[in-house]
Amino acid sequence: MTDLLYRWPIAAKFGSRVPKERFYEHGTVIYTVRDRFVSEVQRITWAYKLAEVTINLPGSPMVPEVQVFQIDTKAGDLSEPVLAAIDKAIPFPVIFEITRGDGANRFVRMVAAHKQLGVGAPKLSAYYSTGWQPADTERQPLPTAITLPALYVSLLDPLTPVTLRPGEEMSEIAARLQTVWKLEREVSALEKKLRTEPQFNRKVELRRQLRDRMAELAPLIDTATPMTEDPPWTNC
Structure with missing residues (x-):
């Protein structure tokens, strides 16, 4: 951003x-x-x-x-x-x-x-x-x-x-944005579950899933903050 x-x-x-x-x-x-x-x-x-x-x-x-x-x-x-x-x-x-x-x-x-x-x-x-x-x-x-x-x-x-790629079409950019949005929401949900999960074995599995999602996300993005249903500035 x-x-x-x-x-x-x-x-x-x-x-x-x-x-x-x-x-x-x-x-x-x-x-x-x-x-x-x-x-x-x-x-x-x-x-x-x-x-x-x-x-x-x-x-x-x-x-x-x-x-x-x-x-x-x-x-x-x-x-x-x-x-x-x-x-x-x-x-x-x-x-x-x-x-x-x-x-x-x-x-x-x-x-x-x-x-x-x-x-x-x-x-x-x-x-x-x-x-x-x-x-x-x-x-x-x-x-x-x-x-x-x-x-x-x-x-x-x-x-x-998303980082723009030379010659990339608008439809390709839109598809990557949609994938990023989906993965970001999955990462957020997994992080929330990890914070509240009391069982060790389940924590290990959640961490594995989180690493997988982050690995999928990394090649697609630079650092930026998406707006969600509740914008990040609502409590400013």
Whole structure:
């Protein structure tokens, strides 16, 4: 995980406020998620539109555009179900900037999942995030790219735990992210069981399983922290 914020191109600025009700007034969002929208979300802004018409990079059917959404929070955090509800409602890949606080105490973190477009609902990987950073942190220029798909992959690179491989297709990256997410959850479950297991023989078997999962995970990842159902900053 790399803590950074991007300097989004002025030509791509959109700056349109989106009523949060638009995301939960249809039947696909369950009531508990609607309640989280009400309690967690202060404001949603469609901040930037990265597209051929704005930054002169050609898109593809999988990445026709990349949208940047800024979400101001009420209580200083945002849960994954809310992010996913917004993400699934947007027919393009999305990069989120989550903000909390005001003035000198305003902080931002960048959050995204790898999003695959296709027939039916888009497929999302786990969500990954930078750490909280002061809102006045110096922003970095966008990665160099000659197409929108290449730019999208490069934007996600500092966030996700997988190391990009030369010539790797978007579908391959998505598959590795899905495998990493699955293995991370298995590792977490095994670690929890190991802490509470009283029987020695069972502990030995759990340690063996844990080593196997870690061995599978190691070639796929760099160090990064995935968001879970309860984001890591909820107790900050």
